[in-house]
Amino acid sequence: MSGWHDDDLVRLSASEAARLLQQRSLSAERLLQACLQQIDQREPQVLAWCALNAEAALAQARALDAGPITGPLHGLPLAVKDLFDTQDFPSTYGSPIYNRQQPQADAAAVALCRQAGAIVLGKTVTTEFATFTPGPTRNPHNPAHTPGGSSSGSAAAVGAQMVPLALGTQTAASIIRPAAYCGVVGFKPSFGLIPRAGVKSLSESLDTIGGFGRSVADVALLTSVMADAPHWRELHVSSKPRIGLCRTPNWHAAATSSRETLQLAAEHLRQAGAEVVDIELPASFTPLVEVHDLIMWAEAFKALAFERLCHPQLLSDNLRQRLAIGEQIDFAQNRYNHARLAEARSDLSLVFADCDLLLTPSACGEAEAGLQRTGDPLFSRAWSALGLPSLQLPTGVGPAGLPLGVQLIGPEGSDAQTLALCHWAEQHLKQ
Structure with missing residues (x-):
């Protein structure tokens, strides 16, 4: 690998790099140096990072090269969303309230990645408490456009080829939408399969840990370590998938480019041998976008009790307004919203019967122009509410030259099968 250029190395997928690292055909230090060079070139425009420690990362890479293989992530540089606690980096959660906070311990997910050999290079920008007030990060394909949120920096860092892997979280659309906007693969596993200890909470019923990579194999590799589920990495299918083309009740909000992308993906998968059928969602799914929003803000009002009571002046106007929505939702109303969600969940067997x-949109369209908003989470809210495994797959570019993708969703708890089928789909939707 000594003859490879930095440009070649930063384009490697995490799974490709992992294979070379395990074979000792590539050193962890060489890969990390290439990533650091890419950061030097791209970070002034993208602004994905809020903390970096190149020297500590290089020291760890050298130690890994001198010792035994430590695990499936051995030597892979990893970016960590600034919602996770890290014992060697500040954790600010995207808020000035915590601008001097230094945790004493890693979040469980971070510790598991380190145990598997990952090199935590630094922390990436999150929106304020993983909500809708953006940080400084810009889209790596056009800095005049949003990268999405809330996992803005993580998606942008992978999209700009600064790192092969990054950690993120999703409560509404915080992995799927920024992955779509930045042209990378993003995976949100089934709710509750990855430990959330040490991650700043927004909504107990919805918060889910996942990650970003350049391929389905990449996100399978990363999330399998955190879920202690090595079988997620097998990615073998015994038969071609049955795919439900799901336009959702929100089809009217999809841009023409997003609609065409979805239809084209369905046709390509059909030609590859998949059985593609139109899916009409049960009536119980119609209110899910509203139900998700109400549950999220009712729980956020409680989760951010310290911040709103002790530091209200340091919260954005946007967040204060949304917490006021949560304040109006009493116990009985919250129970009713959860009952409506349970009704839809009971109908999932009907949805996945055939x-x-x-197959559904990842986002309304290309990344929005401007940096004041992070985009509409509309096309992920229902699936996040239901806790289903969801994966964003890049499929092309739109009329503005920015990435477009599609979202693939599996039944609850079917993460291994969902990843394997998404890997199959990826092979037939290559750009």
Whole structure:
């Protein structure tokens, strides 16, 4: 690998790099140096990072090269969303309230990645408490456009080829939407399969840990370590998938480019041998976008009690307004919203009766122009509320030259099968 250029190394997928690192055909130090060079070139425009320690990372890479293989992530540089606690980096959660906070311990997910050999290079920008007030990060494909949120920096860092892997979280659309906007693969596993200890909470019923990479194999590799589920990495399918083309009740909000992308993806998968059928969602799914929003803000009002009571002046106007929505939702109303969600969840067996995966938009369209908003989470809210495994797959570019993708969704708890079928789909939707 000594003859490879930095440009070649930063384009490697995490799974490709992992294979070379395990074979000792590539050193952890060489890969990290290439990533650091890419950061030097791209970070002034993208602004994905809020903390970096190149010297500490290089020291760890050299130690890994001198010792035994430590695990499936051995030597892979990893970016960590600034919602996770890290014992060697500040954790600010995207808020000035915590601008001097230094945790004493890693979040469980971070510790598990380190144990598997990952090199935590630094922390990436999150929106304020993983809500809708953006940080400084810009889209790596056009800095005049949003990268999405709330995992803005993580998606942008992978999209700008600064790192092969990054950690993120999703409560509404915080992995799927920024992955779509930045042209990378993003995976949100089934709710509750990855430990959330040490991650700043927003909504107990919804918060889910996942990650970003350049391929389905990449996100399978990363999330399998955190879930202690090595079988997620097998990615073998015994038969071609049955795919439900799901336009959702929000189809009217999809841009023409997003609609065409979805239809084209369905046609390509059909030509590859998949059985593609149109799916009409049960009536119980119609209110899910509203139900998700109400549950999220009712729980956020409680989760951010310290911040709103002790430091209200340091919260954005946007967040204060949304917490006021949560304040108005009493116990009985919250129970009713959860009952409506339970009704939809009971109908999932009907939805997946004739398909293994749902195919639906990842976002309304290309990344929005401007940096004041992070985009609309509309096309992920229902699936986040239901806790289903969801994966964003890049499929092309839109009329503005920015990435477009599709979202693939599996039944609850079917993460291994969902990843394997998404890997199959990826092979037939290559750009």
